[in-house]
Amino acid sequence: MLRISIETPDDSQEVEYLYDLAFAPGRQALSSYRLRDAVPPVAKLCMVARGEEGVLAGAIRYWPVAIGAAKALLLGPIAVHPTRQGEGVGAELIEASLARAEALGWQRVLLVGDAPYYRRFGFERVTGVEMPPPTNPERVLGRALIKGAFGGVTGIVQQDVKPRRSRG
Numbered sequence: 001m002l003r004i005s006i007e008t009p010d011d012s013q014e015v016e017y018l019y020d021l022a023f024a025p026g027r028q029a030l031s032s033y034r035l036r037d038a039v040p041p042v043a044k045l046c047m048v049a050r051g052e053e054g055v056l057a058g059a060i061r062y063w064p065v066a067i068g069a070a071k072a073l074l075l076g077p078i079a080v081h082p083t084r085q086g087e088g089v090g091a092e093l094i095e096a097s098l099a100r101a102e103a104l105g106w107q108r109v110l111l112v113g114d115a116p117y118y119r120r121f122g123f124e125r126v127t128g129v130e131m132p133p134p135t136n137p138e139r140v141l142g143r144a145l146i147k148g149a150f151g152g153v154t155g156i157v158q159q160d161v162k163p164r165r166s167r168g
Contacts, residue, residue, distance in 0.1 A: 002057060002089060004096050007046040015048060015059040022079035034132050035074055036063050039159050042073060044104060047097050049089050057081050058089040060097050065110065067129055068155035072142075073101055075111040094121050098143070107149040110157065112139050128154030 007015060045062040058080040062073045075097075080089045098121065101109060111118065112131060118141050126142035129150075144150050 001052055002049045002092055003051075004047055004049050004092060006044065007048050007059065007061070011048050011056070011059075014056050015061075018056055018059055018079050018081060019077055021082070023077065035065055035157060035159050037159075039063060039161055045073070045097050045101055047093055047100075049093055051084070055081075057084040057087075058093050060090075060093040062097065062101065062109075064160035065157050066160040067110075067153050067157055070108070070153045071106075071160060072108045072110050072153075072157075073106055074157070075109050076113075091121075098122075098145070102145040107144065107146050108153070109143045109145065111141050113141055114139070115141060126150055126153075130156045132157070 042062045042064055045060075047060050048056060049058040051057050058078070060075070060078040062075055065072050065074045075094075078090055078093060080087075098109065109123075110126070110129065110131075111123065112135055113123075115123070115125060115138075122143045123141040124143070125138065126140055129140055129142065130137070131140050142150055
């Protein structure tokens with residue numbers, strides 16, 4: 001049994017350790033991390049999954065980005081502890097966080113990942129949206145949280161550092 005909750009400051013060190021374990025300490029060198037530098041994550045969407053004894057099983061974070069004038073969420077990183085992989089922890093985190101993002105009024109979500117895995121959550125390749133290089137365009141995936149949210153949205157994905165009143 002898993003307990004999924006919003007990440008708190010008390011979880012931060014443990015979550016960072018999990019990310020290092022899952023991705024290696026050099027993970028910050030990935031191009032997607034340039035979109036996260038000096039920008040706080042969307043706290044209401046950063047979640048942790050804990051097992052019955054309270055041990056961290058997985059974590060997911062989201063970051064605000066902009067594609068031209070359009071606001072979006074960047075999903076990631078998401079990690080599952082090696083001892084819990086294959087149990088559906090990642091799927092539960094993705095589904096819970098996407099439902100929350102939709103309830104909070106977000107319209108679109110981006111990620112860099114494997115289409116065969118993320119397709120089951122409604123992600124598909126988006127065209128005309130460019131992540132910072134070197135990112136394989138085939139791995140840039142999006143999910144519209146409202147119908148047509150990616151219609152006409154093109155451009156380079158950048159940090160969203162402006163205060164947000166509308167999530168359009």
